[in-house]
Amino acid sequence: MKNYFIKTIFFITCALPAHAAEQSLHGIVDTRLINVSAKSNSTSYLLGGYGKFDNKKNSGLTLAQLGVVYKASWQNNVSINIVANAFGNKKHENIGITEAFVRYKGLPNNAGWRLQTKAGFFYPKISLENNAVAWSNPYTLNNSTLNTWIAEELRNTGLQFTLEKLGKFNHSQQDFSLNLSVFKNNDTTGAMLTWHGWTSASRQSLFQEKLKLAPFPARWPGKPLAAQAPYSDPFLELDNRWGAHIVGQWQFHHRQHPFKINIGYYNNNTNTSIEIKGQYTWRMRFVHAGLKVKLAKKLELISQYMHGNTYMQGKNGGFAVNANFNNAFIMLRKHWQQHQIALRMEEFSLDDLDNTWGDNNNEYGRGLTLSYRYRLSKHSFIQSEYNWLQTNRPARWYVKQPIKLIERQLQLAFRVYF
Protein backbone atom coordinates (compact mmCIF):
# COMPACT_ATOMS: atom_id res chain seq x y z
CA MET A 1 0.00 0.00 0.00
CA LYS A 2 2.77 2.41 0.96
CA ASN A 3 4.84 1.60 -2.13
CA TYR A 4 1.77 1.95 -4.29
CA PHE A 5 1.13 5.35 -2.78
CA ILE A 6 4.69 6.57 -3.35
CA LYS A 7 4.58 5.36 -6.96
CA THR A 8 1.29 7.16 -7.57
CA ILE A 9 2.62 10.48 -6.28
CA PHE A 10 5.81 9.95 -8.31
CA PHE A 11 3.92 9.27 -11.55
CA ILE A 12 1.61 12.24 -11.05
CA THR A 13 4.67 14.42 -10.48
CA CYS A 14 6.29 13.15 -13.68
CA ALA A 15 3.10 13.48 -15.72
CA LEU A 16 2.63 17.16 -14.95
CA PRO A 17 4.67 19.53 -17.11
CA ALA A 18 7.43 20.70 -14.76
CA HIS A 19 8.46 23.61 -16.96
CA ALA A 20 5.05 25.24 -16.64
CA ALA A 21 5.04 25.05 -12.86
CA GLU A 22 5.83 27.71 -10.38
CA GLN A 23 8.04 26.09 -7.81
CA SER A 24 8.71 27.24 -4.29
CA LEU A 25 10.69 26.06 -1.31
CA HIS A 26 9.91 27.20 2.20
CA GLY A 27 10.75 25.89 5.59
CA ILE A 28 11.73 26.24 9.18
CA VAL A 29 14.91 25.63 11.14
CA ASP A 30 14.27 25.30 14.86
CA THR A 31 17.26 24.75 17.14
CA ARG A 32 16.83 24.57 20.88
CA LEU A 33 18.64 24.42 24.17
CA ILE A 34 16.62 22.09 26.33
CA ASN A 35 16.66 21.26 30.00
CA VAL A 36 14.30 18.58 31.28
CA SER A 37 13.77 17.90 34.94
CA ALA A 38 11.65 15.25 36.60
CA LYS A 39 11.71 13.73 40.03
CA SER A 40 12.23 10.23 38.70
CA ASN A 41 14.57 9.19 35.94
CA SER A 42 11.79 8.73 33.41
CA THR A 43 12.56 7.76 29.84
CA SER A 44 10.98 9.75 27.00
CA TYR A 45 7.98 8.16 25.33
CA LEU A 46 9.95 8.36 22.07
CA LEU A 47 12.35 5.80 23.53
CA GLY A 48 9.63 3.53 24.84
CA GLY A 49 9.28 5.06 28.31
CA TYR A 50 6.52 6.90 30.14
CA GLY A 51 8.24 10.30 30.07
CA LYS A 52 5.89 12.84 28.56
CA PHE A 53 8.39 15.01 26.70
CA ASP A 54 10.21 14.13 23.48
CA ASN A 55 13.53 15.10 25.02
CA LYS A 56 15.71 13.35 27.55
CA LYS A 57 17.28 14.91 30.57
CA ASN A 58 20.26 17.10 29.67
CA SER A 59 19.37 17.16 26.01
CA GLY A 60 21.46 20.26 25.50
CA LEU A 61 21.49 21.72 22.03
CA THR A 62 19.02 19.98 19.73
CA LEU A 63 17.67 20.35 16.23
CA ALA A 64 13.99 20.42 17.14
CA GLN A 65 12.83 20.70 13.53
CA LEU A 66 14.22 21.18 10.08
CA GLY A 67 11.13 21.35 7.90
CA VAL A 68 11.08 21.91 4.16
CA VAL A 69 7.99 22.46 2.04
CA TYR A 70 8.32 22.00 -1.70
CA LYS A 71 5.43 23.21 -3.79
CA ALA A 72 4.97 23.11 -7.55
CA SER A 73 1.82 24.85 -8.74
CA TRP A 74 0.27 25.16 -12.14
CA GLN A 75 -2.05 27.82 -13.59
CA ASN A 76 -4.91 25.29 -13.53
CA ASN A 77 -4.95 25.52 -9.71
CA VAL A 78 -3.31 22.13 -9.23
CA SER A 79 -0.28 21.90 -6.99
CA ILE A 80 2.01 19.24 -5.62
CA ASN A 81 3.04 19.67 -2.02
CA ILE A 82 5.78 17.70 -0.32
CA VAL A 83 6.75 18.33 3.29
CA ALA A 84 9.95 16.79 4.59
CA ASN A 85 11.12 17.03 8.18
CA ALA A 86 14.21 16.14 10.18
CA PHE A 87 14.13 15.87 13.97
CA GLY A 88 17.27 15.68 16.10
CA ASN A 89 15.90 14.36 19.39
CA LYS A 90 18.83 12.62 21.09
CA LYS A 91 18.90 8.85 20.34
CA HIS A 92 15.84 9.29 18.17
CA GLU A 93 17.02 11.34 15.21
CA ASN A 94 15.11 10.78 12.00
CA ILE A 95 14.39 12.33 8.61
CA GLY A 96 11.58 11.74 6.15
CA ILE A 97 8.30 12.84 4.67
CA THR A 98 5.46 14.09 6.87
CA GLU A 99 3.04 15.04 4.09
CA ALA A 100 2.83 14.55 0.32
CA PHE A 101 -0.26 15.38 -1.66
CA VAL A 102 -1.70 16.75 -4.88
CA ARG A 103 -4.08 19.60 -4.30
CA TYR A 104 -6.68 21.34 -6.40
CA LYS A 105 -7.91 24.68 -5.15
CA GLY A 106 -10.70 25.96 -7.35
CA LEU A 107 -11.72 29.58 -7.65
CA PRO A 108 -14.85 30.81 -5.93
CA ASN A 109 -17.84 31.53 -8.14
CA ASN A 110 -19.79 34.77 -7.86
CA ALA A 111 -21.91 33.32 -5.06
CA GLY A 112 -18.73 32.53 -3.09
CA TRP A 113 -18.71 28.72 -3.44
CA ARG A 114 -15.27 27.17 -3.71
CA LEU A 115 -14.22 23.53 -3.99
CA GLN A 116 -10.86 22.17 -2.90
CA THR A 117 -9.56 18.64 -3.07
CA LYS A 118 -6.47 16.90 -1.81
CA ALA A 119 -5.17 13.44 -2.64
CA GLY A 120 -2.23 11.86 -0.89
CA PHE A 121 -0.81 11.78 2.62
CA PHE A 122 -1.90 14.74 4.73
CA TYR A 123 -2.95 15.94 8.17
CA PRO A 124 -6.58 15.76 9.14
CA LYS A 125 -8.00 19.22 9.76
CA ILE A 126 -8.02 19.34 13.55
CA SER A 127 -5.22 21.45 15.01
CA LEU A 128 -5.72 25.17 15.50
CA GLU A 129 -2.14 25.52 16.72
CA ASN A 130 -0.17 24.00 13.85
CA ASN A 131 -0.94 26.40 11.04
CA ALA A 132 2.56 27.45 10.00
CA VAL A 133 5.11 26.09 7.51
CA ALA A 134 5.72 22.33 7.82
CA TRP A 135 2.94 22.02 10.43
CA SER A 136 4.99 24.05 12.88
CA ASN A 137 3.34 25.87 15.76
CA PRO A 138 3.97 29.63 15.70
CA TYR A 139 2.59 30.20 19.20
CA THR A 140 4.46 27.75 21.43
CA LEU A 141 7.46 25.44 21.07
CA ASN A 142 5.76 22.30 22.37
CA ASN A 143 2.36 21.50 20.96
CA SER A 144 -0.55 20.87 23.27
CA THR A 145 -0.88 17.22 24.28
CA LEU A 146 -3.93 17.01 22.00
CA ASN A 147 -2.03 18.08 18.89
CA THR A 148 1.12 16.17 19.90
CA TRP A 149 -0.99 13.05 19.51
CA ILE A 150 -2.35 14.20 16.12
CA ALA A 151 1.29 14.57 14.97
CA GLU A 152 2.22 11.17 16.32
CA GLU A 153 -0.57 8.88 15.15
CA LEU A 154 -2.89 10.64 12.73
CA ARG A 155 -2.36 11.21 9.04
CA ASN A 156 -4.89 10.61 6.29
CA THR A 157 -3.85 8.66 3.22
CA GLY A 158 -6.68 9.26 0.83
CA LEU A 159 -8.92 11.98 -0.51
CA GLN A 160 -10.22 15.17 0.98
CA PHE A 161 -12.99 17.39 -0.35
CA THR A 162 -13.61 20.87 1.03
CA LEU A 163 -16.64 22.89 0.06
CA GLU A 164 -16.50 26.49 1.20
CA LYS A 165 -18.95 29.35 1.08
CA LEU A 166 -17.10 32.65 1.24
CA GLY A 167 -19.32 35.42 2.48
CA LYS A 168 -17.44 38.33 0.96
CA PHE A 169 -19.18 38.26 -2.40
CA ASN A 170 -22.56 38.52 -0.69
CA HIS A 171 -21.42 41.22 1.72
CA SER A 172 -21.50 38.72 4.52
CA GLN A 173 -18.79 38.52 7.17
CA GLN A 174 -19.31 34.80 7.56
CA ASP A 175 -17.59 31.89 5.84
CA PHE A 176 -18.64 28.28 6.12
CA SER A 177 -16.81 25.16 5.11
CA LEU A 178 -17.43 21.45 5.11
CA ASN A 179 -14.44 19.17 4.90
CA LEU A 180 -14.80 15.44 4.20
CA SER A 181 -11.90 12.99 4.06
CA VAL A 182 -11.89 9.31 3.26
CA PHE A 183 -8.67 7.60 4.16
CA LYS A 184 -6.72 4.42 4.74
CA ASN A 185 -3.38 3.65 6.44
CA ASN A 186 -4.51 4.58 9.92
CA ASP A 187 -5.45 1.15 11.28
CA THR A 188 -3.10 1.04 14.27
CA THR A 189 -4.06 4.52 15.47
CA GLY A 190 -4.79 4.37 19.16
CA ALA A 191 -1.96 2.05 20.15
CA MET A 192 0.42 4.83 21.18
CA LEU A 193 -2.24 6.99 22.77
CA THR A 194 -3.45 4.09 24.87
CA TRP A 195 -0.10 2.61 25.78
CA HIS A 196 1.98 5.68 26.56
CA GLY A 197 -0.84 8.18 27.09
CA TRP A 198 -0.89 11.86 26.22
CA THR A 199 2.48 13.49 25.55
CA SER A 200 3.84 16.97 24.87
CA ALA A 201 6.32 17.58 22.06
CA SER A 202 6.89 19.23 18.72
CA ARG A 203 7.77 15.94 17.10
CA GLN A 204 5.85 14.65 14.06
CA SER A 205 5.89 11.01 12.96
CA LEU A 206 7.42 10.47 9.55
CA PHE A 207 5.92 8.38 6.76
CA GLN A 208 8.32 5.48 7.33
CA GLU A 209 8.64 5.83 11.09
CA LYS A 210 7.91 3.10 13.64
CA LEU A 211 7.12 4.02 17.21
CA LYS A 212 8.59 2.19 20.20
CA LEU A 213 6.19 0.75 22.76
CA ALA A 214 6.62 0.60 26.51
CA PRO A 215 7.50 -2.85 27.97
CA PHE A 216 4.29 -3.35 29.97
CA PRO A 217 3.68 -6.87 31.34
CA ALA A 218 0.83 -7.81 28.99
CA ARG A 219 3.51 -7.91 26.28
CA TRP A 220 5.65 -10.48 28.09
CA PRO A 221 6.01 -13.95 26.50
CA GLY A 222 2.89 -16.02 27.07
CA LYS A 223 0.86 -13.01 28.09
CA PRO A 224 -2.17 -11.65 26.17
CA LEU A 225 -0.26 -9.13 24.06
CA ALA A 226 2.89 -11.18 23.45
CA ALA A 227 2.22 -11.08 19.70
CA GLN A 228 2.31 -7.28 19.60
CA ALA A 229 5.37 -6.03 17.71
CA PRO A 230 7.80 -3.91 19.78
CA TYR A 231 7.21 -0.99 17.43
CA SER A 232 3.87 0.32 16.24
CA ASP A 233 3.61 1.25 12.57
CA PRO A 234 1.26 4.26 12.74
CA PHE A 235 0.46 4.62 9.04
CA LEU A 236 -0.45 1.06 8.15
CA GLU A 237 -3.38 -0.51 6.29
CA LEU A 238 -4.47 -3.93 7.57
CA ASP A 239 -8.16 -4.43 6.81
CA ASN A 240 -8.53 -2.60 3.50
CA ARG A 241 -11.43 -0.51 4.76
CA TRP A 242 -11.90 3.22 4.36
CA GLY A 243 -12.23 5.49 7.33
CA ALA A 244 -13.86 8.91 7.30
CA HIS A 245 -13.35 12.29 8.90
CA ILE A 246 -15.79 15.18 8.60
CA VAL A 247 -15.27 18.73 9.84
CA GLY A 248 -17.59 21.72 9.70
CA GLN A 249 -16.22 25.19 10.20
CA TRP A 250 -17.83 28.56 10.78
CA GLN A 251 -15.73 31.68 10.54
CA PHE A 252 -17.08 35.10 11.44
CA HIS A 253 -14.91 38.06 10.37
CA HIS A 254 -16.35 40.28 13.03
CA ARG A 255 -14.50 43.61 13.18
CA GLN A 256 -13.61 43.54 16.85
CA HIS A 257 -13.95 39.85 17.69
CA PRO A 258 -13.35 37.66 14.66
CA PHE A 259 -13.69 33.99 15.49
CA LYS A 260 -13.51 30.52 14.01
CA ILE A 261 -15.30 27.44 15.32
CA ASN A 262 -14.93 23.91 14.02
CA ILE A 263 -16.50 20.63 14.97
CA GLY A 264 -15.54 17.25 13.56
CA TYR A 265 -15.97 13.50 13.79
CA TYR A 266 -13.31 10.92 12.99
CA ASN A 267 -13.80 7.19 12.58
CA ASN A 268 -11.15 4.94 11.08
CA ASN A 269 -13.76 2.20 10.68
CA THR A 270 -11.36 -0.69 11.19
CA ASN A 271 -12.24 -4.34 11.44
CA THR A 272 -10.83 -5.04 14.90
CA SER A 273 -10.18 -8.74 14.52
CA ILE A 274 -6.98 -8.46 12.47
CA GLU A 275 -3.35 -8.87 13.49
CA ILE A 276 -0.55 -9.03 10.93
CA LYS A 277 3.11 -9.27 11.93
CA GLY A 278 2.38 -8.00 15.41
CA GLN A 279 0.36 -5.00 14.23
CA TYR A 280 -3.25 -4.98 15.45
CA THR A 281 -6.14 -3.05 14.03
CA TRP A 282 -7.48 -0.44 16.46
CA ARG A 283 -10.90 1.13 16.14
CA MET A 284 -10.52 4.86 16.67
CA ARG A 285 -13.50 7.19 16.99
CA PHE A 286 -13.58 10.69 18.37
CA VAL A 287 -15.31 14.03 18.20
CA HIS A 288 -13.31 17.22 18.28
CA ALA A 289 -14.06 20.91 18.49
CA GLY A 290 -11.96 24.04 18.23
CA LEU A 291 -12.41 27.74 18.89
CA LYS A 292 -10.17 30.62 17.97
CA VAL A 293 -11.38 34.08 18.94
CA LYS A 294 -9.93 37.54 19.23
CA LEU A 295 -10.95 38.70 22.71
CA ALA A 296 -9.49 42.18 22.51
CA LYS A 297 -6.90 44.03 20.52
CA LYS A 298 -3.92 41.67 20.10
CA LEU A 299 -5.36 39.20 22.59
CA GLU A 300 -6.46 35.84 21.24
CA LEU A 301 -7.89 32.67 22.70
CA ILE A 302 -7.37 29.26 21.12
CA SER A 303 -9.06 26.21 22.55
CA GLN A 304 -9.59 22.62 21.47
CA TYR A 305 -11.48 19.71 22.86
CA MET A 306 -11.51 16.02 22.02
CA HIS A 307 -13.42 13.02 23.30
CA GLY A 308 -13.25 9.51 21.93
CA ASN A 309 -12.80 5.81 22.31
CA THR A 310 -10.36 3.30 20.93
CA TYR A 311 -10.20 -0.46 21.24
CA MET A 312 -8.54 -3.52 19.80
CA GLN A 313 -8.98 -7.23 20.30
CA GLY A 314 -7.31 -10.53 19.58
CA LYS A 315 -8.28 -12.68 16.62
CA ASN A 316 -10.68 -14.75 18.71
CA GLY A 317 -11.82 -11.81 20.78
CA GLY A 318 -10.11 -13.42 23.78
CA PHE A 319 -8.79 -10.19 25.18
CA ALA A 320 -9.29 -6.54 24.49
CA VAL A 321 -7.73 -3.18 25.05
CA ASN A 322 -10.40 -0.56 25.38
CA ALA A 323 -10.07 3.06 26.49
CA ASN A 324 -11.98 6.30 26.48
CA PHE A 325 -9.96 9.47 26.13
CA ASN A 326 -10.52 13.16 26.76
CA ASN A 327 -8.40 16.21 26.19
CA ALA A 328 -8.95 19.96 26.31
CA PHE A 329 -6.74 22.99 26.34
CA ILE A 330 -7.14 26.74 26.47
CA MET A 331 -4.42 29.04 25.25
CA LEU A 332 -4.33 32.79 25.66
CA ARG A 333 -1.84 34.78 23.72
CA LYS A 334 -1.01 38.43 23.71
CA HIS A 335 1.14 39.96 21.01
CA TRP A 336 2.50 43.44 20.55
CA GLN A 337 5.28 44.76 18.29
CA GLN A 338 7.99 42.07 18.31
CA HIS A 339 6.62 40.27 21.34
CA GLN A 340 4.22 37.46 22.00
CA ILE A 341 3.37 35.77 25.28
CA ALA A 342 1.32 32.58 25.30
CA LEU A 343 -0.14 30.76 28.26
CA ARG A 344 -1.69 27.33 27.75
CA MET A 345 -3.51 25.20 30.26
CA GLU A 346 -4.55 21.65 29.50
CA GLU A 347 -6.25 18.72 31.12
CA PHE A 348 -6.42 15.18 29.78
CA SER A 349 -7.34 11.63 30.69
CA LEU A 350 -7.54 8.04 29.58
CA ASP A 351 -10.03 5.64 31.14
CA ASP A 352 -9.12 1.98 30.84
CA LEU A 353 -12.32 0.02 30.20
CA ASP A 354 -10.90 -3.52 29.90
CA ASN A 355 -9.63 -6.09 32.40
CA THR A 356 -6.61 -7.26 30.44
CA TRP A 357 -3.82 -8.25 32.80
CA GLY A 358 -0.64 -6.18 32.86
CA ASP A 359 -2.11 -3.39 30.77
CA ASN A 360 -3.36 -0.56 32.94
CA ASN A 361 -3.92 2.44 30.69
CA ASN A 362 -5.58 4.82 33.11
CA GLU A 363 -4.19 8.30 33.08
CA TYR A 364 -5.05 11.72 34.34
CA GLY A 365 -2.95 14.80 33.81
CA ARG A 366 -2.73 18.54 33.69
CA GLY A 367 -0.30 20.77 31.88
CA LEU A 368 0.86 24.34 31.84
CA THR A 369 2.95 26.11 29.23
CA LEU A 370 4.29 29.63 29.35
CA SER A 371 6.01 30.85 26.22
CA TYR A 372 7.62 34.11 25.19
CA ARG A 373 8.50 34.84 21.57
CA TYR A 374 10.59 37.71 20.29
CA ARG A 375 10.88 38.56 16.60
CA LEU A 376 14.47 39.40 15.72
CA SER A 377 13.79 40.05 12.05
CA LYS A 378 11.05 39.24 9.58
CA HIS A 379 12.31 35.66 9.36
CA SER A 380 13.93 34.89 12.70
CA PHE A 381 12.64 34.50 16.23
CA ILE A 382 13.92 33.59 19.64
CA GLN A 383 11.49 31.87 21.91
CA SER A 384 11.76 30.65 25.47
CA GLU A 385 9.27 28.29 27.02
CA TYR A 386 8.51 26.57 30.27
CA ASN A 387 6.48 23.34 30.20
CA TRP A 388 4.99 21.76 33.28
CA LEU A 389 3.14 18.44 33.23
CA GLN A 390 1.66 16.56 36.13
CA THR A 391 0.42 13.08 35.31
CA ASN A 392 -0.97 10.18 37.20
CA ARG A 393 -0.33 6.96 35.32
CA PRO A 394 -0.43 3.65 37.22
CA ALA A 395 1.45 1.91 34.37
CA ARG A 396 4.63 3.59 35.58
CA TRP A 397 4.58 1.04 38.37
CA TYR A 398 5.55 -1.57 35.76
CA VAL A 399 8.92 0.16 35.32
CA LYS A 400 9.31 0.98 39.02
CA GLN A 401 8.63 4.67 38.67
CA PRO A 402 6.32 6.82 40.75
CA ILE A 403 2.75 6.72 39.44
CA LYS A 404 2.34 10.42 40.02
CA LEU A 405 4.98 12.41 38.21
CA ILE A 406 5.68 16.07 37.63
CA GLU A 407 7.88 16.83 34.65
CA ARG A 408 9.30 20.23 33.83
CA GLN A 409 11.11 21.46 30.78
CA LEU A 410 12.81 24.72 29.96
CA GLN A 411 13.56 25.52 26.34
CA LEU A 412 15.29 28.30 24.51
CA ALA A 413 14.80 28.24 20.76
CA PHE A 414 16.17 30.05 17.76
CA ARG A 415 13.79 29.69 14.86
CA VAL A 416 14.26 30.79 11.29
CA TYR A 417 11.47 30.64 8.73
CA PHE A 418 12.46 30.83 5.09
Add this chain to the structure above:
Amino acid sequence: MIRLNLFCLLILSSFYNQAAQVQITIMAPNKSVIANLVVFLTPIDLSSIAKATIFSPQVILQKIIKQKNKKFVPYIDVVQKGQIILFDNNDDITHHIYSVSGKNRFEFKIKGNKNKKSPILNSTGEVAMGCNIHDWMSGYVYVVDTPFFTKTNTNGKAIFNDMPTGQYQLSIWHPQLDVSNNTITQNITIGKQTSWQITLPKALLPIPKQESEDDFDFLEDY
Protein backbone atom coordinates in the same frame (compact mmCIF):
# COMPACT_ATOMS: atom_id res chain seq x y z
CA MET B 1 -7.25 58.73 -18.36
CA ILE B 2 -6.50 62.41 -18.88
CA ARG B 3 -5.82 61.70 -22.52
CA LEU B 4 -9.17 59.99 -22.92
CA ASN B 5 -11.04 62.79 -21.24
CA LEU B 6 -9.30 65.38 -23.43
CA PHE B 7 -10.09 63.35 -26.49
CA CYS B 8 -13.74 63.07 -25.52
CA LEU B 9 -13.91 66.74 -24.72
CA LEU B 10 -12.55 67.55 -28.13
CA ILE B 11 -15.35 65.57 -29.71
CA LEU B 12 -17.94 66.97 -27.35
CA SER B 13 -16.90 70.56 -27.79
CA SER B 14 -18.07 70.41 -31.40
CA PHE B 15 -21.57 69.42 -30.22
CA TYR B 16 -21.89 71.57 -27.14
CA ASN B 17 -21.21 75.22 -26.77
CA GLN B 18 -21.39 75.38 -23.03
CA ALA B 19 -19.34 73.53 -20.46
CA ALA B 20 -19.51 73.63 -16.72
CA GLN B 21 -17.81 72.32 -13.64
CA VAL B 22 -20.20 69.96 -11.94
CA GLN B 23 -19.87 69.19 -8.26
CA ILE B 24 -21.80 66.44 -6.53
CA THR B 25 -21.48 66.09 -2.77
CA ILE B 26 -22.56 62.83 -1.25
CA MET B 27 -23.29 62.38 2.42
CA ALA B 28 -24.29 59.56 4.71
CA PRO B 29 -27.63 59.82 6.55
CA ASN B 30 -25.73 61.31 9.51
CA LYS B 31 -24.41 64.03 7.15
CA SER B 32 -20.79 62.77 7.23
CA VAL B 33 -19.03 62.87 3.88
CA ILE B 34 -18.09 59.66 2.07
CA ALA B 35 -14.96 59.23 -0.01
CA ASN B 36 -14.34 56.71 -2.79
CA LEU B 37 -17.89 56.36 -4.02
CA VAL B 38 -18.07 55.75 -7.75
CA VAL B 39 -20.06 58.52 -9.43
CA PHE B 40 -20.83 58.62 -13.15
CA LEU B 41 -22.99 60.65 -15.49
CA THR B 42 -24.62 59.02 -18.50
CA PRO B 43 -25.95 61.42 -21.18
CA ILE B 44 -29.65 60.90 -21.88
CA ASP B 45 -30.19 63.02 -25.00
CA LEU B 46 -27.00 62.56 -26.99
CA SER B 47 -27.20 62.33 -30.76
CA SER B 48 -26.27 58.93 -32.16
CA ILE B 49 -23.20 60.25 -34.00
CA ALA B 50 -21.70 61.81 -30.96
CA LYS B 51 -22.55 58.75 -28.90
CA ALA B 52 -20.71 56.44 -31.28
CA THR B 53 -17.61 58.61 -31.11
CA ILE B 54 -17.59 59.27 -27.44
CA PHE B 55 -18.32 55.73 -26.42
CA SER B 56 -15.57 53.97 -28.34
CA PRO B 57 -12.27 54.90 -26.75
CA GLN B 58 -9.67 54.99 -29.52
CA VAL B 59 -6.87 54.28 -27.12
CA ILE B 60 -7.11 51.46 -24.61
CA LEU B 61 -6.14 53.08 -21.38
CA GLN B 62 -5.41 51.34 -18.19
CA LYS B 63 -5.84 51.85 -14.49
CA ILE B 64 -3.32 50.51 -12.04
CA ILE B 65 -4.40 48.47 -9.05
CA LYS B 66 -1.58 47.56 -6.70
CA GLN B 67 -1.24 44.53 -4.51
CA LYS B 68 0.50 46.03 -1.53
CA ASN B 69 0.84 44.49 1.94
CA LYS B 70 -1.62 41.81 0.80
CA LYS B 71 -4.32 44.38 -0.04
CA PHE B 72 -5.85 45.74 -3.24
CA VAL B 73 -4.88 49.42 -3.46
CA PRO B 74 -7.14 51.18 -4.23
CA TYR B 75 -9.99 49.07 -2.91
CA ILE B 76 -12.35 50.60 -5.47
CA ASP B 77 -11.79 52.00 -8.91
CA VAL B 78 -13.83 52.88 -11.96
CA VAL B 79 -12.99 52.37 -15.63
CA GLN B 80 -14.73 52.86 -18.92
CA LYS B 81 -15.91 49.90 -20.93
CA GLY B 82 -13.08 48.79 -23.21
CA GLN B 83 -10.34 49.64 -20.77
CA ILE B 84 -8.02 47.30 -18.92
CA ILE B 85 -6.51 47.13 -15.47
CA LEU B 86 -2.83 46.70 -14.79
CA PHE B 87 -2.27 44.67 -11.64
CA ASP B 88 1.00 45.72 -10.06
CA ASN B 89 2.18 43.33 -7.36
CA ASN B 90 4.28 45.34 -4.89
CA ASP B 91 4.60 42.39 -2.51
CA ASP B 92 7.45 39.88 -2.63
CA ILE B 93 5.04 36.95 -2.76
CA THR B 94 2.75 35.52 -5.44
CA HIS B 95 -0.87 36.62 -5.62
CA HIS B 96 -3.58 34.69 -7.45
CA ILE B 97 -5.90 37.42 -8.68
CA TYR B 98 -9.37 36.58 -9.87
CA SER B 99 -12.64 38.25 -10.76
CA VAL B 100 -15.86 36.31 -10.25
CA SER B 101 -18.04 38.72 -12.18
CA GLY B 102 -20.05 37.60 -15.21
CA LYS B 103 -18.41 38.39 -18.54
CA ASN B 104 -15.53 40.18 -16.82
CA ARG B 105 -14.25 36.95 -15.26
CA PHE B 106 -10.50 36.49 -15.22
CA GLU B 107 -7.78 34.89 -13.14
CA PHE B 108 -4.02 34.74 -13.13
CA LYS B 109 -1.09 34.49 -10.78
CA ILE B 110 1.35 37.36 -10.42
CA LYS B 111 4.73 36.64 -8.94
CA GLY B 112 6.24 39.04 -6.41
CA ASN B 113 7.20 42.46 -7.83
CA LYS B 114 5.75 41.68 -11.27
CA ASN B 115 2.69 43.02 -13.01
CA LYS B 116 0.02 41.69 -15.34
CA LYS B 117 -2.83 43.13 -17.41
CA SER B 118 -6.43 42.10 -17.12
CA PRO B 119 -8.32 41.26 -20.31
CA ILE B 120 -10.27 44.15 -21.87
CA LEU B 121 -13.28 44.84 -19.67
CA ASN B 122 -16.12 44.84 -22.18
CA SER B 123 -19.04 44.33 -19.89
CA THR B 124 -20.44 47.09 -17.71
CA GLY B 125 -21.07 46.70 -14.01
CA GLU B 126 -19.27 45.38 -10.96
CA VAL B 127 -16.00 43.44 -11.13
CA ALA B 128 -15.53 41.76 -7.74
CA MET B 129 -11.95 40.66 -7.27
CA GLY B 130 -10.07 38.53 -4.78
CA CYS B 131 -6.88 36.59 -4.26
CA ASN B 132 -7.22 32.83 -4.05
CA ILE B 133 -4.19 32.61 -1.76
CA HIS B 134 -5.14 35.43 0.64
CA ASP B 135 -8.89 35.24 1.13
CA TRP B 136 -9.12 38.51 3.03
CA MET B 137 -7.97 40.48 -0.04
CA SER B 138 -10.89 42.10 -1.75
CA GLY B 139 -11.18 44.78 -4.42
CA TYR B 140 -13.72 46.20 -6.84
CA VAL B 141 -13.73 47.85 -10.22
CA TYR B 142 -16.88 49.35 -11.69
CA VAL B 143 -17.09 49.40 -15.48
CA VAL B 144 -19.17 52.25 -16.90
CA ASP B 145 -20.34 53.05 -20.42
CA THR B 146 -19.74 56.78 -20.33
CA PRO B 147 -16.62 58.95 -20.34
CA PHE B 148 -17.94 60.96 -17.37
CA PHE B 149 -16.92 59.10 -14.24
CA THR B 150 -14.95 59.69 -11.08
CA LYS B 151 -14.77 58.83 -7.38
CA THR B 152 -15.67 61.13 -4.51
CA ASN B 153 -12.67 62.77 -2.89
CA THR B 154 -11.94 62.95 0.82
CA ASN B 155 -14.47 65.79 1.11
CA GLY B 156 -17.14 63.54 -0.36
CA LYS B 157 -17.21 65.53 -3.60
CA ALA B 158 -17.34 64.16 -7.13
CA ILE B 159 -16.03 66.86 -9.44
CA PHE B 160 -16.49 66.82 -13.22
CA ASN B 161 -14.68 69.58 -15.09
CA ASP B 162 -15.92 71.01 -18.39
CA MET B 163 -19.12 69.01 -18.48
CA PRO B 164 -21.29 69.64 -21.53
CA THR B 165 -24.69 70.90 -20.49
CA GLY B 166 -27.68 68.67 -20.94
CA GLN B 167 -29.65 65.87 -19.33
CA TYR B 168 -27.82 63.05 -17.57
CA GLN B 169 -28.52 60.07 -15.43
CA LEU B 170 -26.43 60.43 -12.28
CA SER B 171 -25.39 57.08 -10.77
CA ILE B 172 -23.68 56.41 -7.46
CA TRP B 173 -22.17 53.00 -6.81
CA HIS B 174 -20.29 51.39 -3.95
CA PRO B 175 -20.03 47.67 -3.07
CA GLN B 176 -21.12 48.45 0.48
CA LEU B 177 -24.04 50.65 -0.60
CA ASP B 178 -26.87 48.60 0.83
CA VAL B 179 -29.49 49.16 -1.90
CA SER B 180 -30.57 47.19 -4.95
CA ASN B 181 -27.56 46.66 -7.28
CA ASN B 182 -25.53 48.80 -4.88
CA THR B 183 -26.52 51.75 -7.08
CA ILE B 184 -28.54 54.93 -6.65
CA THR B 185 -29.62 56.84 -9.75
CA GLN B 186 -31.39 60.10 -10.46
CA ASN B 187 -31.79 62.31 -13.50
CA ILE B 188 -30.16 65.72 -13.46
CA THR B 189 -30.00 68.58 -15.93
CA ILE B 190 -26.68 70.34 -16.13
CA GLY B 191 -27.27 73.93 -17.11
CA LYS B 192 -28.16 76.56 -14.61
CA GLN B 193 -27.66 74.12 -11.79
CA THR B 194 -24.17 72.68 -11.51
CA SER B 195 -23.98 71.35 -7.97
CA TRP B 196 -26.01 68.76 -6.13
CA GLN B 197 -26.06 67.41 -2.61
CA ILE B 198 -27.22 63.89 -2.22
CA THR B 199 -27.82 62.10 1.06
CA LEU B 200 -27.65 58.32 0.91
CA PRO B 201 -30.74 56.52 2.22
CA LYS B 202 -28.58 54.22 4.37
CA ALA B 203 -25.09 54.29 5.82
CA LEU B 204 -22.53 52.13 3.99
CA LEU B 205 -22.06 48.61 5.30
CA PRO B 206 -18.69 48.06 7.03
CA ILE B 207 -15.85 48.12 4.50
CA PRO B 208 -13.65 44.99 4.80
CA LYS B 209 -10.29 45.71 6.39
CA GLN B 210 -8.41 43.48 3.93
CA GLU B 211 -6.31 42.17 6.79
CA SER B 212 -5.40 38.67 7.82
CA GLU B 213 -6.79 37.77 11.22
CA ASP B 214 -3.47 36.07 11.94
CA ASP B 215 -0.40 38.07 12.82
CA PHE B 216 2.19 35.49 11.70
CA ASP B 217 3.86 35.70 8.29
CA PHE B 218 4.62 32.06 7.58
CA LEU B 219 1.25 30.40 7.69
CA GLU B 220 0.05 27.55 5.50
CA ASP B 221 -3.40 26.36 4.52
CA TYR B 222 -3.84 23.79 7.31
